[in-house]
Amino acid sequence: MSAGALDRTLAALADPTRRRAVDLLRQRPRRPGELAEALRVSPPVISRHLRVLRNHGLVAEEHGDPRDSRLRVYRLRREPFINLRAWLDQVEAFWAGQLSAFKAHAERTRRGKRP
Amino acid sequence: MRAAEVATVTTLVAVDPVRAFDVFTSEIGQWWKSAPRYRFHPEKSGTMRFEPGVGGRLVEVHDAKTGAGFEVGRVLVWEPGARLVFEFRGRDFAPGERTEVEVRFEAEGQGTRLTLEHRGWDTIRPGHAARHGHTGQAFGDMIGLWWADLLVAIRARVAR
Numbered sequence: 001m002s003a004g005a006l007d008r009t010l011a012a013l014a015d016p017t018r019r020r021a022v023d024l025l026r027q028r029p030r031r032p033g034e035l036a037e038a039l040r041v042s043p044p045v046i047s048r049h050l051r052v053l054r055n056h057g058l059v060a061e062e063h064g065d066p067r068d069s070r071l072r073v074y075r076l077r078r079e080p081f082i083n084l085r086a087w088l089d090q091v092e093a094f095w096a097g098q099l100s101a102f103k104a105h106a107e108r109t110r111r112g113k114r115p
Numbered sequence: 116m117r118a119a120e121v122a123t124v125t126t127l128v129a130v131d132p133v134r135a136f137d138v139f140t141s142e143i144g145q146w147w148k149s150a151p152r153y154r155f156h157p158e159k160s161g162t163m164r165f166e167p168g169v170g171g172r173l174v175e176v177h178d179a180k181t182g183a184g185f186e187v188g189r190v191l192v193w194e195p196g197a198r199l200v201f202e203f204r205g206r207d208f209a210p211g212e213r214t215e216v217e218v219r220f221e222a223e224g225q226g227t228r229l230t231l232e233h234r235g236w237d238t239i240r241p242g243h244a245a246r247h248g249h250t251g252q253a254f255g256d257m258i259g260l261w262w263a264d265l266l267v268a269i270r271a272r273v274a275r
Contacts, residue, residue, distance in 0.1 A: 013120055084120065091122035095231050098148060099126045102229075105146035106130050106138040 005057075006087055009080040012056035017041060018049050022076065025059060029075035050074055122233040132220040133196035135227040139218060140165040140199065149175075155185040155205070165201075169193050173201050188213060196220060203233065 013019050021035050036046040053059040058081075059074045128135055138146070144162040155161070161175040161184050169190055176184040188202025197220055202213040214235040221228045 010120070019120075088120070088122045091233055092124050095122065095124040095233060096126075098146075099124055099229065099231060101146045101148050102139060103126050103128045105142065106128050106135060109138070109142075110130050110134070 005080065005083055008056045009058065009084050012053055012058050015049065015052075017045075018053055021046070021049060021053065022058065025074060025076045029062065029073045031071070031073050035074070056080075120234065123230065125228065125230045127223060127226055127228055129226040131196075132222050132227045135220050135229060136196050136199065139220075139229075140167065143173075144176075155187060161185070163187075165190065167193065173203075191215070192217075 013022065017039055020039055024030060024035060024038055032043065032046050032050055035050070036043050039046065041049075050059065050061075053074075054061060057077060057079070060077050062073050062075060063071065130138065144164055147163040149160065149163065155175045159177040161177040162179070164174050164176050164184075166172045166174070167190075169192065171190040171193070173187040173190065174182070174184045175187060176182055178184065186204075188204050190199070190201045192198055192200035199218045199220075201216055203216045204213050214233060217232045217234070219230045221230070
């Protein structure tokens with residue numbers, strides 16, 4: 001995984017509206033109008049956020065009907081989330097190690113106090 | 116649904132929540148793994164220490180006499196026996212960039228269920244340093260190296 005790709009994913013997720021859009025898109029692909037309504041933002045605002053998500057590679061645009069732009073739908077791309085997950089797995093492995101050291105210490109000192 | 120950008124780890128420890136909180140904070144210097152490759156400072160070794168209470172610092176102390184060291188972050192929530200939230204910065208983080216660790220202590224059976232969430236990775240924006248893959252990278256390297264060591268340790272144990 002490249003650090004640059006991860007940076008881009010995290011940067012795209014730095015905005016709360018985009019995070020909520022991503023959460024909605026995790027359920028299923030959606031039209032921009034649907035997202036705007038669910039997130040209570042105007043169509044130009046959702047367009048801007050979708051553009052950022054698309055430029056950062058988090059979503060892809062599909063045309064339900066190429067003759068009608070209102071039928072565009074956005075879906076999440078899997079790859080950036082696999083990279084993010086791989087990163088979080090490393091963070092979790094780090095803390096799992098620290099917590100097992102914590103647990104061992106807490107239980108050792110407890111036994112020391114009450115033999 | 117689990118948030119996309121949160122790392123979560125949980126453990127069950129056989130002491131009550133008040134004691135678990137106390138061990139986690141006041142005895143962190145005794146249990147925190149600080150082998151050379153996982154330190155916050157590239158050369159100096161140190162001991163982790165929490166200053167109790169909201170606004171207290173989590174410091175990797177490099178000089179026991181003066182207390183000088185690397186400030187990992189400030190305590191944001193300090194509820195003994197229940198909840199602890201603190202900032203967590205790597206050594207190459209830019210000013211204003213911080214991640215956040217929340218630890219919850221809940222009674223379960225005779226012991227405590229400890230749940231740790233590390234979040235806020237999205238606040239590390241690709242600014243001038245991150246653009247070159249710098250920000251967050253030192254911490255990433257630290258974790259990556261630690262992970263590699265863990266695998267070696269596991270392999271060694273399996274081999275025996």
